[in-house]
Amino acid sequence: MISESAITQQSRTKEEPSMVGAIDMGSKNFKFVFGQKVNGRVTTELIRKEQLEIGKEVTENHGMIGRSKFRQIEDTLSQFVSYCRDRxxxxxxxxxxxxxxNARNHQQVIDLAGEIGIAIEVAEGEREGEVGYLAATGGAPNKLVSDSGSKSIQIAWWNNDKVQSRSIPVGYELAYESFVERASTLDETQENFSRFLDGNFKELPENTDRIIALAANTITSFVIGEKGAGCNNRTLTRNALNDRMSELQGLSPAQYDSLKASLPKAEKILPGLVFLDYLMERTGHGEVLIAEAELPVGLIVEYFLKWE
Incomplete structure (x- = not known):
């Protein structure tokens, strides 16, 4: 997957680097991206995703990352460092x-990466939102960016010439357990989840010119179908979302339970529908751009912006 940011700048100085690698060490996947700046334009390439399930490991291993998982981390980081060196x-x-x-032995991960030659930034949720904004927008102003992951949700927007973000330690997994799994209807899910979101996101802007959603392709495909070949970004309208949700709101409790049991990735799709609907309603937007920008792209954008 190749994506280009909208960032341009004057010609590079001789000292400015032109290539960089970046990694998102996420709860489910590690994502590896390579970035270049050529003639003032940044391009990024997703090299691969590696499913390491660190979040599951920490949950099931009493807050610790085990020895075999450390070997996986070491192998996958070393391979990417070698790849970057070769390029x-x-x-x-x-x-x-x-x-x-959240891992009790996370310092060991930092030390291990340092031995390989990687300085890890262990980010709080607000920082994750800031990087997500840069990944989605290339640093362009006046946007709102959402990112709903398995363990947390971030919302970031442009405010007074800088990125402002909010994060909650509740991702779609816990949202499903709390607001979907025991609910008898989608209306009940929507009422309870929206009330929760109101309590946590009290300062959403109403004057951004676009919403961009990361990690929402699965939800969008459920609403409007699979994307066509070569289509990296899609638009989800409020009308299309409302039509799909109206169908689900007409389900009886038994039918809603059956949907939860049979729908692939229901734990991501059902809370995700409510979240996107909530976000569009609260910010006054009629559509959301669904972007395929991985979090490491934001690190790369930020890296090259520092040279401007």
């Missing part, structure tokens, strides 16, 4: 999010 750079950025942050 001409030794600079590799990394951001670790909630799973590693």
């Amino acid at each position: 001409g750079t030794t600079t590799v950025l990394a951001i670790a999010t909630s799973a590693i942050r």
Whole structure:
């Protein structure tokens, strides 16, 4: 997957680097991205995703990352460092999010990466939202960006020439358990989850020119169908979302339970529908751009912006 940011700048100085690698060490997957700046334009390439399930490991292993998982982490980080070196750079950025942050032995992960040559930034939720904003927008102003992950939700927006963000340690997994699993109807899910969101996101802007949603392709495909080949970004309208939700709101309790049991990725889709509807309603937007921008892209954008 190749994506281009909208960032341009004057010609590079001789000292400015032109290539960088970046890693998102997430709760489910590690994502590896390589970035370049050529003629003032940043391009990024998703090299691969590796499913390591660090969040599951920490939950099931009494808050610890076990020895075999450390070997997986070491192997996958080492491979990417070698890949970046082969392509001409030794600079590799990394951001670790909630799973590693919450692990009782997360310092060992930091030390291990340091031995390989990677300095990990262990990010709080607000910082994760800021990086997500840069990934989705390339640093462009006046946007609102949401990112609903398995363990946390971030919302970030442009405010007075800088990125402002809010984060809650509740991702779609816990949202499903709390607001979907025991609910008898979608209306009950929507009422309870929206009330929860109101209590946690009290300062949403109403004057941004676009909402961009990361990690929402599965939800969008459920509403409007699978994307066509070569289509990296899609738009989800409020009308299309409302039509789909109206169908689900007409389900009886037995039918709603059957949907939860049979729908692939129901734990992501059902709370995600409510979240996107909530976000569009509260911010006055009639559509949301669904972007395929991985979190490491934000690190790369930020890295090159520092040279401007």
